[in-house]
Amino acid sequence: MNVEDLRVFVATLDEGSFTAAAEKLGVSKQYASRRTMALEELLGVRLLNRTTRRLQPTELGMLLYERAARILADLQETQELVSDRSPVVRGTLRISAPMTFGTLHISPLLPLFMKQHPHMALELELNDRAVDLLAEGYDMSIRIGTLEDSTLVAKRLTAMQIVICASPHYLATHGTPTTPDDLQQHACLLYGHSRLVEWRFQENGKPVSVPVTGNLRANNGEIIRDAAVGGMGIAYLPTFIIDGALENGSLVPILGAYQPPQAAVYAVYPHHRQSARAVQVFSDFLRQQLSSLNDRQP
Template sequence: MLKIEGIAAFVAVAEAGSVSEAARRLRLSKSVVSERLAEVERTLGAALLHRTTRKLTLTEDGSAFLERATRIVREVSEAAADMAERRGTLAGPLRIAAPVTFGRLHLGPALYPFLAAHPEIELTLDLDDRRVDAAADGYDAVIRHGPIADTRLIAWKLAGSRRLLCASPDYIARNGAPASLAKLEEHSGIFYTNRGSADWRFEGPDGPVVIRARMALRVNNGDMIADAAAAGLGIALLPTFIAGPEIRAGRLAEIDVGCRPEAEFIYMATSESRHVSAKLRAIVQQLKQAFGDPPYWEV
């Protein structure tokens, strides 16, 4: 009979691409993981992995088994966590993805007290500025900054996110500050690549207005956008959780063009097909409380 420990070892090796990395993630010795993997293959009577000196790859049987094995491991983990929650304990693994800058500045400090209060939660937090897919990439939830558009997601608003046009005092001294949306198009812009296009959207009197400034730089990280703007490369549209400290320090100055950028949010989302655990709901409430309404970074 297949043992859940062996199935979990196979899933970990398939996801990690090596026995060594799987052993590190499972906090087991390499020999134990290899043993469990070999036992699964003996029980199934099939080789699940091609082994070479450089890497491991799935066999045809391994690919066929992986989808169900992943689901089995996840459901057993969720069942164990549900039993713990019935006893009033938040426990078990949780995998969340979040943007790098927001994670470093605000998410981490909001989560640390919660994790200290619930030591049986095993949180894996992946900080990455790419737009990950909550369902396809195997995350329990993702934290995002922007509009809520994906209808396949269950989403919770954690905080509002006000954005500002800003540039360095040096750039404004050299080029002037645009006083209207029409003038804004004549300036150099620093854009966030993960938005998918080099434009800014504003709330005009007759509906959304799209502005395309001259491109000075495109980059996929908010910290670098702020740094580039402070270096005088152009105008940036930044959330206040990034721009606020830079404006207070005098490295950036706010620009008023008479229209607000479109509203955005910090939100947590999960696939509508996933079971929403008590620990995930508890983290949502913790983050809402920690960020405040309006969020503390607006002060």
């Protein structure tokens, strides 16, 4: 059996369609379908039941999938084991990162990294959702804030400060909250996907969480920042998104006695990628380059 045919077959079941598998592998849909048909012909069995809506593995197809996935994982591990003995770092690294942080802080670093490691290939996808690294095939994700408990490995890259702020116009119109509990009487601009939002603070060295509500929710921090600048409400955002607005006075920090807890930027990856040299090289590079962000914390 051709290893590439096994790779196409596994990707097809992982992604749920020939189209999605082809996109992941960088081939055409016709190629993915044709290679799976060739595999069925070679083995003399049907591996997939095809309908207009979905692909469903047969019993033998599922057996092949389980074995093939192990074979491909062993091949990847063997390749990395041998590559780790080489002074040259090789391989493809698939990374997810938040949109704004990616454009502002990762993008400018990529030319230097690629110059230092010309034999590496990077696939960087920017979005503001928490991707499923295992299900979606990412080697690493950049995540920001206070991490939830997870089975993933997290490497701290740099410190990050959260600031609660609003425009002078909003505060002049609606008043300035003096305690976190006052936020429940204000329009809060909600950043993220969760329907129930709590903002965290420190009061006399102790953590305090306050549930907040508002008429605008977005999964992109720049949208929340612009809404705050426009006087729509109060925002709770990292400094790398609002530095400019704080400097020019279009946003002002509030609740100075109740600072949000110190957070950080992390490289997060599955346990089975922890020893991968490409993952370690890129995360160490980011940690070194991003350390200067600490100098700009308020």
